[in-house]
Amino acid sequence: MVTGAVPDEYWVPISALQHYSYCPRQCALIHLEQTFDENLYTLRGRAVHERVDVPGVAVEAGVRIERGLVLWSDRLGLVGKADVVEFHGEVPYPVEYKHGSRRASEHDDLQLCAQALCLEEMLGVPVPRGAIYHHSSRHRREVVFTPELRERVTVVLQEVRALLSARLLPPAVNDTRCPRCSLIDSCLPRPVQDRRRIEDLLQEVFNTGLEEGETSA
Amino acid sequence: MLELLNTLYVTTPGAYVRLDHETVRVEADGAKLLQVPVLHLRGIVCFGNVMVSPAVMQRFAQDRRSVVFLDDRGRFAARVQGPTAGNVLLRWEQYEAARSLARSAAIARAIVGGKIQNARFLLQRAARETPDSAESKTLRDCVADLAGILERLKAASEINVIRGLEGEAARRYFGSWDLMIKRDRQAFALQGRQRRPPTNPMNALLSFLYTLLTGECIAAAEGVGLDPQIGYLHELRPGRPALALDLVEELRPSVADRLAIALINLRQATSDDFVTRPGGAIHLSDAGRKKVIVAYERRKQEQVYHPVLDRKVPIGLIPHVQARLLARHLRGDLDHYVPWLYR
DSSP states (O other), rough: OOOOOOOOOOEEEEEHHHHOOOOOHHHHHTTTOOOOOHHHHHHHHHHHTTTTOOOEEEEETTTEEEEEEEEEETTTTEEEEEEEEEEEEEEEEEEESSOOOOOOHHHHHHHHHHHHHHHHHHSSSOOEEEEETTTTEEEEEEOOHHHHHHHHHHOOOOOHHHHHHHHHHOOOOTTTTGGTTTTTTHHHHHHHHHHHHHHHHHHHHHHSHHHHHTTOO | OOOOOEEEOOOTTEEEEEEEETTEEEETTEEEEEEEEEEEEEEEEEEOOEEHHHHHHHHHHHHHHHHHHEEETTTTEEEEOOHHHOOOHHHHHHHHHOOOOOHHHHHHHHHHHHHHHHHHHHHHHHHHHOOOOHHHHHHHHHHHHHHHHHHHHHHHHHHHHHHHHHHHHHHHHHHGGGGGGGGGGTOOOOOOOOOOSSOSSHHHHHHHHHHHHHHHHHHHHHHHTTTTTTTTEEEEOOOOOHHHHHHHHIIIIIIIIIIHHHHHHHSOOOGGGGGOOSSOOOEEEHHHHHHHHHHHHHHOOEEEEETTTEEEEEEGGGGHHHHHHHHHHHHHSSSSOOOOOOO
């Protein structure tokens, strides 16, 4: 890949890193299949974001705050939007709003770090730290952009790019992540995973042996 | 979680449907008839002379909620169409499958199988509840004949053979239909399915219910990003929502037919609910149509078991679940499309 010349179709939305890190199939459903399902969690998330989605600048307690700032990196082929970027002096400090309670999650950290990499390239200054603001607990969790986390961003970014260019849907995982996922009704993890069951259910359609009222042993 | 949202049916002539903040207001002669939050509605269906404000149409199109206009006889007239949704990969697979005889035949076979199996279930139930032993036997014979057609269908791989078997099954099924009618059998004799236009009350009632169901299936197809006009069992014709009609097929017996029979057998619909036009065409009266809509909406709330999902869902969501299963099949996630069997 030539630096600074990522072809249009290989640009990756920053949010896709978080989706992919949570579940590659969820990432494909959203970014390839354009699936948008609302559930309780996404509606809450939307309500939180609506407060920070209006682009603008404000100064609060001497800190300049940019809301809804568009971010991109030519070097990485990343593009997205920051909920909030605070400027502590000249140092940008990205803050991502999450509706959930305080749970450290690698998915959120990746997204935030990707924002930091974009800011560094856009503004030419180091961005050492940022924060996740947990709306339910009104708590800020600071994230330090360590070399390991930065490395992880570039690795995941390559995987996401491969997934999106292949245009294939990864198989369903059907594990503990599924019940909380907003896309469970579109993804159908259990039916998709249990091939044997689908086969049996199709057989049932042509089954004339049993009259109603009888039961099979 | 996909919710079963309400469909607002506006049947008052001269009514005006407008947006009031986050609600839909229905007015007639300047008086408010009804006000509902937009979030509670999946769509609006207007009959005859009903006006809908541009704000409502745009808001609904943007949210992918439906706005449908039917003429005063309840036939489809128009639908407000928003921008085409994004899943181009799914639509591509949908077209590819339609170009493949083998893939089309497999989907069509499953759909017809589901339809016949659901029809058998309906006839079986009627046979059990029929006190007259001769009639009961006639119904059971029909069930057995449909089983024979199902056996032949199982081995069919040609789309034309599958379509032929579907027609044969439908003729056999509607041939015994009248025996499922327990009240006013004379007035509600089917005399075979006639559609263009219905010339007796039974056909008029069925046609109206099929129209409602087709509307739901168009919305279901669009809701999962499928093109409602590219189908497998139904041949492509300009203006024909072939895929929606495919989705309707397996639902006819257990959703529409079962309701039509119940309406008549429970005397909720009577001969007075129909209007005869010069020349013999018959359709539901305004009052009759209202009754049918209320019963249909109530039926949509009924919880039924869905074998593939292995849980209960309201009947009103079955078209959406089936459209999703078809989408998952087309994208290669599921080896087969599995129709919904009512039990």
